[in-house]
Amino acid sequence: MRRISIHYTGFRDCPNCEGRGDDGSTWRPFECRRCKGSGRLITGVEVEDSVEGVLPASHYDFNALGEVFLLDYDEDEEFEVIRPASGEGPRGPSSVDPG
Ligand SMILES: [Zn+2]
Numbered sequence: 001m002r003r004i005s006i007h008y009t010g011f012r013d014c015p016n017c018e019g020r021g022d023d024g025s026t027w028r029p030f031e032c033r034r035c036k037g038s039g040r041l042i043t044g045v046e047v048e049d050s051v052e053g054v055l056p057a058s059h060y061d062f063n064a065l066g067e068v069f070l071l072d073y074d075e076d077e078e079f080e081v082i083r084p085a086s087g088e089g090p091r092g093p094s095s096v097d098p099g
Pocket of ligand 1: 014015016017018021022033034035036039040
């Protein structure tokens with residue numbers, strides 16, 4: 001089956017919660033609605049298609065939560081989406097940008 005692999009290549013601290021992931025309340029803090037508690041927003045992704053290789057940015061769209069939307073794909077075409085492993089997520093140690 002065709003496989004679509006997603007890698008996150010860029011992050012920034014969530015400006016809504018300043019990277020905390022919640023509203024900072026000491027009593028029952030609420031999860032930040034903008035970043036869903038991760039504290040970070042996705043600013044860059046790389047999408048690799050098992051058939052076509054790395055897709056140009058015009059072939060997909062993504063949002064700050066890391067959800068990727070493929071454009072120009074047939075709706076009835078089946079493919080498997082490989083999401084980043086937990087270690088590659090916004091809070092993963094291997095993905096923290098030292099900058
Ligand atoms: Zn946030």
